[in-house]
Amino acid sequence: MSVWTWLTLGGAAVLALAVVAELRRRLQTSAPGRRFFRHPTAALGLFVLAFFVTIALAAPVVAPYPPYYQIDIGHPNRPPSAQFLLGTDPFSRDVWSRLVYGARVSLGIGTLAMLVAATVGTAVGAVSGYFRRWVDATLMRLVDVGLAMPRIFVLLMAVALWEHIALWALVLLIGLTGWFGTSRLVRAEVLSLREREFVAAARALGAGAGRVIFRHVLPNAAAPIIVSGALGIGNMMLLEAGLSFLGLGVPSPAPSWGNMIADGWHKMAVAWWSSTFPGLAISLVVMALNAVGDALRDALDPRREAA
Amino acid sequence: MTEPLLRVRDLKTYFVTEQGSGTARAVDGVSFEVQPGETLGIVGESGCGKTVTSLSILRLIPEPPGHIRPGSVIEFEGRNLLTLEPRELRAIRGNQIAMIFQEPMTSLNPVFTVGDQIAEAAIVHQGLSRRVARTRAIDMLRLVGIADPEERVDHYPHQMSGGMRQRVMIGMALVCHPKLLIADEPTTALDVTIQAQILELLDRLQAELGMAVMLITHDLGVVAGSADRVAVMYAGQVVEQAPTAALFARPLHPYTEGLLASVPRLDAPPAREHGRLHSIPGQVPAATAWPDGCRFHPRCPYAWERCRAEMPPLLDAGGEGEPGTHTVRCWLLTEPRRRTPHP
Numbered sequence: 223m224s225v226w227t228w229l230t231l232g233g234a235a236v237l238a239l240a241v242v243a244e245l246r247r248r249l250q251t252s253a254p255g256r257r258f259f260r261h262p263t264a265a266l267g268l269f270v271l272a273f274f275v276t277i278a279l280a281a282p283v284v285a286p287y288p289p290y291y292q293i294d295i296g297h298p299n300r301p302p303s304a305q306f307l308l309g310t311d312p313f314s315r316d317v318w319s320r321l322v323y324g325a326r327v328s329l330g331i332g333t334l335a336m337l338v339a340a341t342v343g344t345a346v347g348a349v350s351g352y353f354r355r356w357v358d359a360t361l362m363r364l365v366d367v368g369l370a371m372p373r374i375f376v377l378l379m380a381v382a383l384w385e386h387i388a389l390w391a392l393v394l395l396i397g398l399t400g401w402f403g404t405s406r407l408v409r410a411e412v413l414s415l416r417e418r419e420f421v422a423a424a425r426a427l428g429a430g431a432g433r434v435i436f437r438h439v440l441p442n443a444a445a446p447i448i449v450s451g452a453l454g455i456g457n458m459m460l461l462e463a464g465l466s467f468l469g470l471g472v473p474s475p476a477p478s479w480g481n482m483i484a485d486g487w488h489k490m491a492v493a494w495w496s497s498t499f500p501g502l503a504i505s506l507v508v509m510a511l512n513a514v515g516d517a518l519r520d521a522l523d524p525r526r527e528a529a
Numbered sequence: 530m531t532e533p534l535l536r537v538r539d540l541k542t543y544f545v546t547e548q549g550s551g552t553a554r555a556v557d558g559v560s561f562e563v564q565p566g567e568t569l570g571i572v573g574e575s576g577c578g579k580t581v582t583s584l585s586i587l588r589l590i591p592e593p594p595g596h597i598r599p600g601s602v603i604e605f606e607g608r609n610l611l612t613l614e615p616r617e618l619r620a621i622r623g624n625q626i627a628m629i630f631q632e633p634m635t636s637l638n639p640v641f642t643v644g645d646q647i648a649e650a651a652i653v654h655q656g657l658s659r660r661v662a663r664t665r666a667i668d669m670l671r672l673v674g675i676a677d678p679e680e681r682v683d684h685y686p687h688q689m690s691g692g693m694r695q696r697v698m699i700g701m702a703l704v705c706h707p708k709l710l711i712a713d714e715p716t717t718a719l720d721v722t723i724q725a726q727i728l729e730l731l732d733r734l735q736a737e738l739g740m741a742v743m744l745i746t747h748d749l750g751v752v753a754g755s756a757d758r759v760a761v762m763y764a765g766q767v768v769e770q771a772p773t774a775a776l777f778a779r780p781l782h783p784y785t786e787g788l789l790a791s792v793p794r795l796d797a798p799p800a801r802e803h804g805r806l807h808s809i810p811g812q813v814p815a816a817t818a819w820p821d822g823c824r825f826h827p828r829c830p831y832a833w834e835r836c837r838a839e840m841p842p843l844l845d846a847g848g849e850g851e852p853g854t855h856t857v858r859c860w861l862l863t864e865p866r867r868r869t870p871h872p
């Protein structure tokens with residue numbers, strides 16, 4: 223069992239390394255690609271992300287035990303060992319296995335919530351910036367309200383009203399309270415892009431508002447949207463972890479990194495491992511996302527073309 | 530005279546600027562007509578309202594800050610464009626009236642291939658499939674004289690030179706064979722040899738496709754070769770309008786005179802004053818503060834009291850052709866003997 227664990231762990235690391243190396247080789251030919259990898263932490267961040275995505279996708283292969291399986295109820299809280307890579311938790315479940323399955327939930331919720339937020343934020347920002355006047359005034363007041371709302375409080379309230387929250391509802395909730403910043407950003411981009419000559423040229427060709435926005439304006443605003451999305455996933459993940467830690471997010475026994483921390487919390491003094499490792503995983507992924515987001519920002523900024 | 534293709538009457542386009550500097554009367558009572566198949570040259574210095582006039586015709590003025598004043602008329606084939614629904618207007622843009630913009634470097638979308646951009650109007654107006662549209666784009670590239678069109682169709686704008694991009698712009702504008710092409714300084718950003726090629730190309734395409742062209746430029750040399758008629762603009766108004774030959778032979782407005790004198794000519798020694806090329810003294814005033822009376826009077830060598838007090842209307846200058854063929858906005862027409870510069 224433990225040989226297999228080490229083998230899959232190593233395999234995931236090697237695969238992640240290979241992905242980073244291959245990406246690097248392909249992107250070296252383009253200026254943005256070179257700028258991306260010039261960032262000192264970009265490759266490392268990419269590696270961490272690739273690693274966690276790999277184990278999340280290959281969870282059934284990588285995890286030595288099923289995530290709910292209580293191995294030996296009589297002896298919980300076993301320390302990390304050859305058999306239990308990261309020890310077992312107070313319910314006698316293998317922490318490594320739960321971490322692997324938890325990656326699916328945590329990364330999945332973070333990514334999907336970000337997609338929701340990016341979509342809504344982009345749509346609102348584009349409409350606001352393109353049509354200006356009362357449309358803009360109305361939508362931006364709405365955004366002001368959204369930004370002024372204490373988000374965690376709103377989420378807590380909404381979540382508390384549900385008995386057992388479904389994962390899709392959690393994704394929607396986190397996403398729908400997280401698009402305000404993106405919409406501001408996109409609006410600013412669109413406001414300046416709509417004055418560009420090629421937009422006038424497109425309108426002179428007879429293109430309607432939808433066509434102008436989707437084909438001419440937004441593709442030119444892709445870079446900042448992608449960057450803010452990459453940086454935003456981390457935020458979404460932290461939020462999910464926070465909610466789950468409070469027992470309001472992903473319901474036990476399904477593993478998420480947030481509720482794993484919660485499960486191990488009250489035994490912290492005797493079994494530090496069952497909270498620490500999922501906490502470490504979250505920190506690693508969030509830092510990696512920030513590093514990759516920063517590198518993307520530099521890579522996709524055309525003003526750095528000369529550098 | 531046949532029914533004009535485009536009739537612009539008393540067009541006024543104002544911009545309300547926020548900084549409190551007042552209203553910029555960028556286009557202030559412009560009237561002209563374009564006949565089917567002809568080339569009308571529109572000439573004037575930077576800032577006189579040429580671009581705003583052409584954008585007004587397609588109703589592309591950014592609102593706010595700009596607006597077209599009520600009372601203005603822009604008729605295309607008898608239909609007033611100013612009262613059309615947005616949908617009807619879109620059906621005309623790019624299909625019946627097309628426009629080429631001043632800056633070939635910035636008028637193409639950097640993230641799409643030139644093929645996609647040329648095909649766009651055909652997809653919008655004729656609902657062509659992408660495959661058919663691509664073939665059409667290749668045909669257009671060939672038509673505007675780009676070598677290797679099959680390969681170039683997949684290139685991005687930044688992979689092309691300025692002259693080639695302007696050809697692409699022309700291709701984009703002409704996909705749907707419009708009846709009127711508005712070319713806003715199509716050659717200003719290009720160097721001289723490329724300029725000549727682009728003008729030649731426009732001439733050839735106009736003959737092949739039988740469209741009318743509004744050729745906007747600040748360079749009288751450009752209109753001399755291509756335009757049938759010329760309208761000279763100054764400070765948001767048309768100050769003189771005449772068939773090209775008549776305008777060059779007998780410029781009547783002092784501003785036209787000045788423009789003509791500043792064109793270097795091959796057939797005559799350059800008119801030199803104090804050892805330098807003749808040019809009009811002073812600058813175009815700001816659109817927020819046009820002078821009272823005749824707007825040219827502060828720069829005019831002949832101006833007298835009446836010019837300062839009263840704005841001249843467009844007066845008929847007679848000459849060949851029907852009345853109204855050659856019109857001039859200048860009081861000199863009423864008092865020709867004043868045409869002697871002040872000492």
Ligand SMILES: Nc1ncnc2c1ncn2[C@@H]1O[C@H](COP(=O)(O)OP(=O)(O)OP(=O)(O)O)[C@@H](O)[C@H]1O
Binds near residue numbers: 574576578631747
């Ligand atoms: N969006 C705008 N907002 C405010 N004022 C404007 C705007 N667009 C044009 N104007 C004003 O309209 C006037 C005429 O501008 P226009 O662009 O038509 O000049 P032009 O004749 O095309 O000059 P050029 O040869 O430099 O292209 C200018 O004085 C300018 O200040």
Ligand SMILES: [Mg+2]
Binds near residue numbers: 580581713714
């Ligand atoms: Mg202009």
